[in-house]
Amino acid sequence: MKGTEAFQELLPLIKDDEPVVHANGFICRESFALKDRKANFYMIGSMGLASSIGLGVALCKPEKKVIIIDGDGNVLMALGTLAMIAAEAPENLFHVVIDNEVYESTGSQRSLSGKVQLExxxxxxxxxxxxxxxxxxxxxxxxxxxxxxxxxxxxxIKVEPCFDHSTGRVTHTPEEITERFMEAVG
Ligand SMILES: Cc1ncc(C[n+]2csc(CCOP(=O)(O)OP(=O)(O)O)c2C)c(N)n1
Ligand SMILES: [Mg+2]
Structure with a gap:
């Protein structure tokens, strides 16, 4: 399956009020291009930290199902956060990883997820x-x-490394992303 196809399957299953925290790079760009929504938080940089922010949101909003859409390179950069999430154990946290075994956003350098099973x-x-x-x-x-x-x-979710390189960048400023996310999440 292509990365884009994984998003096409996943995004319609997410309810309007469910916060989604996206890892940086193509993960943000794909989701933004297919279905931008106020409850989407896009990381503009800060690689590896979508999972930390998702954990914070899940702990603060236990009544909402919080979804993190992460990349393999991002997860590898912040492996300790997996332990932190497991230790804090929020029942409302759902961590999805789009695993293409490369750092596709920066030129498809191989990541370790071809050898190390993140799940x-x-x-x-x-x-x-x-x-x-x-x-x-x-x-x-x-x-x-x-x-x-x-x-x-x-x-x-194992995918082929073939995001569409013409997919545009997130056009909202970091301030806009924060404000509308906070409004949507309440
Ligand atoms: C600290 C830091 N290092 C490197 C980058 C550059 N960078 C942005 S996205 C990315 C690749 C992310 O890889 P992955 O999570 O596997 O997502 P993919 O690009 O494969 O969709 C890199 C290296 C960054 N933004 N911040
Ligand atoms: Mg990747």
Whole structure:
């Protein structure tokens, strides 16, 4: 499955009021291009920190299901956050990783996720439910199933490294992203 196809499957399953924190690079750009929404938080830089921000939002808003859409390179940069999420254990946190085994946003340099299974790290850290999908048709049922189970939960989606390089950048300023996210999340 292509990275874009993973987003096409995933985004329609997210409800309007559910906060989504996106890792930087193509992860933000794909989501922004396919369906921009006020409850989307886009990281403009700060690689690795979408998971920390998602954890903070989940702890502050326990009544909302908080989704992190992360990249393999981002997860590898902040591996300790997996342990922090598992230790804090917010039931409302859903961590989705788009794993293309490269740092695609900066020229497709190989990451370690071809050799190290990120979902195994999440599982051994203590995430409650961990699924891995490789086929496009499995994204929807597995994500919907995972969202009904108490978290923190982890969904690894294996994709081909082929984001569309013509996909535009997020045009909102960091201030605009913050303000509208805070308004949407309440
Ligand atoms: C601290 C830091 N280092 C490097 C970068 C440059 N950078 C931006 S996105 C990215 C790749 C992210 O990789 P991954 O999470 O796998 O997402 P992909 O690009 O593959 O979709 C890099 C290296 C950055 N923004 N910040
Ligand atoms: Mg990647």
């Amino acid at each position: 195994e790290i999440a599982k051994s850290s203590g995430y409650k439910n961990v699924f891995r999908v490789e086929k496009k048709e499995d994204v929807k049922p597995q994500f919907l199933r995972l969202k009904e189970l108490p978290g923190p939960n982890f969904l690894l």
